[in-house]
Amino acid sequence: MSPNSPLRIRDIPLEQAAVLRRIHQLAALGSWLRQAMQASTPGSADSTLMFGQVSEVDRDRDLTEIHARLDRMPANWVDQARAAGQSGRAWTVELLLPAPRPATGRRNIKRVLDDTRQLADMAAITVAREHRLATDGVTAEPEPAAAAQLRRNMEAIWTRVAATATSIGMDRKQRARVFNAASSDVNERVESYLHDSLDDLNAQWSSYTIPTIAASVRRSLGSLRRTDRSADTPTVVSDAEQPPTPKALIERARDILNREAANSFEAGTDIDAAIAAAMPAARARGWDTPADVHGGESAVIEAYPDAGPDP
Known part of the structure; x- marks a missing residue:
């Protein structure tokens, strides 16, 4: 892990x-x-x-x-x-x-990596939870306000990832290594969450819906900008690789979940075929996953105004 x-x-x-x-x-x-x-x-x-x-x-x-x-x-x-x-x-x-929350105030690659991995986990738990709700017959988000806050939190964290990567002058190779790790993390975490109960998924999901996450990010962004204004900060490279957006991570999580669902369906079909051969009256069973995920759109670095120094 x-x-x-x-x-x-x-x-x-x-x-x-x-x-x-x-x-x-x-x-x-x-x-x-x-x-x-x-x-x-x-x-x-x-x-x-x-x-x-x-x-x-x-x-x-x-x-x-x-x-x-x-x-x-x-x-x-x-x-x-x-x-x-x-x-x-x-x-x-x-x-x-829940994954321990990254400590604040670190302007280095570890800060970027921690934030990116947190985004991956937020995407994975969102998709796994909505899949579990759908299989339980719940077709509408039962906590829309909390879901909206989670999207805002993801967008805020994405903004800090992009801003920090630029501030510390991460090169293309470093960006690719860190951002590709997020995609791998999504794969791992979706698979690990698939068999958890709805209670466990709700508890983990709820830990990402608190408003203080976005508020803390805004404070650290304010501090980051003030530091950059007083230092020789690298300018944004137009073709530099950007971190995967919340929407992209959620879409990837859905792809992984759909793949796992398809594999389970195929395995179930093989078993049902064997049963049907021995017991012609046996009925095949399928697994449908109609869950819908609404991913947050990507945020720009200017999305959050200067909120003052860290407390």
Whole structure:
């Protein structure tokens, strides 16, 4: 698995898994206590007792999360464990963890690579989730506002990739190597997501729909432009290779998904043919994937105004 890829609990060190499990357990307990408290008679002894228990559990979880972050636990892993516990999802070593968010402030090729890989993962999870929704009979996006925010986040990240690649003077060979890696990442991640549950896919997808992603990118772009104005920054080369757009990455993800679906269909047809030969009454089954993906259009570097310095 490539760096900055999503992981599962079984892939991380046991010490980190134990901390995340503790956060999950406390979040689940707190959620259960709140539900029980709401069902009790207001002002009763039981209600008062549970109120104190909720406060104690929340305090314990907060302290556990603080220690986890001090130990450099990725913040979105902590968020994922808490959200899974609060929503009632069972703890399992197969629980999907989002890719750690790239650190800000790095004006180098690693910054470009991390952002490009994040775009690849966002495209893959978008297509895999919509495919799962479609196979479950959901034909319209159930969270249109969040989906629109994810597209804005992808466009913002694309803009930073393009701007940073120009700012640091990446040559054609470097651009090709980094941007081609994004296409390979899309292939890998679509295939890894295809068999995940809708709950797992929704959790990973939701981590990419928060407005703070685009806001953080805009701040870093402002800082990047101010630095470029005070330095001898390379000019944009008109024929320089640009990063793959969000729309292009989503289309690639759809191509990979359709290929995997076709392979599954062919394998299923071969099995059905064998069954039919032995049991003529057996009925063949097909797999249709009518999911539709609306990819965000590419953004230009000027799409985001100077938003001031990084906090």
